[in-house]
Amino acid sequence: MGQWQLVCLQRRSGVASGTSTMLSNTSIIMDASKYIKELKQKVVMLNQEIACAAQDSCSRQTTYPTVNVETLGHGSFLVNVLSDKSCPGLLVSILEAFDELGLSVLQATATCADTFRLEAIGGENLVENVDEHVVKQAVLRACSSHSGGGGNKQT
Numbered sequence: 001m002g003q004w005q006l007v008c009l010q011r012r013s014g015v016a017s018g019t020s021t022m023l024s025n026t027s028i029i030m031d032a033s034k035y036i037k038e039l040k041q042k043v044v045m046l047n048q049e050i051a052c053a054a055q056d057s058c059s060r061q062t063t064y065p066t067v068n069v070e071t072l073g074h075g076s077f078l079v080n081v082l083s084d085k086s087c088p089g090l091l092v093s094i095l096e097a098f099d100e101l102g103l104s105v106l107q108a109t110a111t112c113a114d115t116f117r118l119e120a121i122g123g124e125n126l127v128e129n130v131d132e133h134v135v136k137q138a139v140l141r142a143c144s145s146h147s148g149g150g151g152n153k154q155t
Contacts, residue, residue, distance in 0.1 A: 065090075065116065065143045069136040076123035077103070077135050081143070083116040090116055090143065097142035098122050101130050 065083035072078055081094060091110055098105060103122035111117040122135070 065140075067136055067139050067143065069132040069139070071132045072121065072123075074123070075130070076106070076121060077132055079118070079120045079122060079135060079139060081116065081118040081139060083143075086112045086114060086116040091118065093142040093145065094118060094120075094139055097138040101135060101138055103130075103135070 065081050068080040070078045079094075079098075083090070091112060095105065098120070101122075102124075104124045106121045106123045108118065108120035110120075
C-alpha cells in the first residue's frame, strides 16, 4: 500500500470517527434535554402536590385551641391552652385577655413553634367576680377573635 492510500485511509477513519463522535454528542445532548424536560414536569407536579397538601392541611385545621382553667385559690388561676398549630400573635391576644381581667402573669411556659402550648398562672385579680369560667371565656374569645373563627373546643 502506498503512502497516499494510507493517508486516505487515516483521513477516512478520522472523518468516520469524527462523524460518529458528533452523532454521539448530539445523542447525549438530546437525551439530556429530554431528561431535563421530564425533571421539570416532575417539579411542576410535585409543587402542585405540595400546594394541594398544604390546602388540605389548612382546611382540615378546623380545630380550635383547647382551653382548660383551674382555680388555684386566692384569685389565682392555672390556664392551659393547646392548639395543633401555632398562629403568630396568639400569645399576645391571650395575654391581653389576662390584662383585661386584671390578672398578672405570675409564671408562664409557652411554645409557639409548630404547635401552640401555653401554661400560665395568673393571679392578683384586681377585678371582682372573676372566676375560672370568666377566665376561660375570655381566653377562648381571644383565641377565636385572633384566628377569625367562631367555634372552640373546651375541656
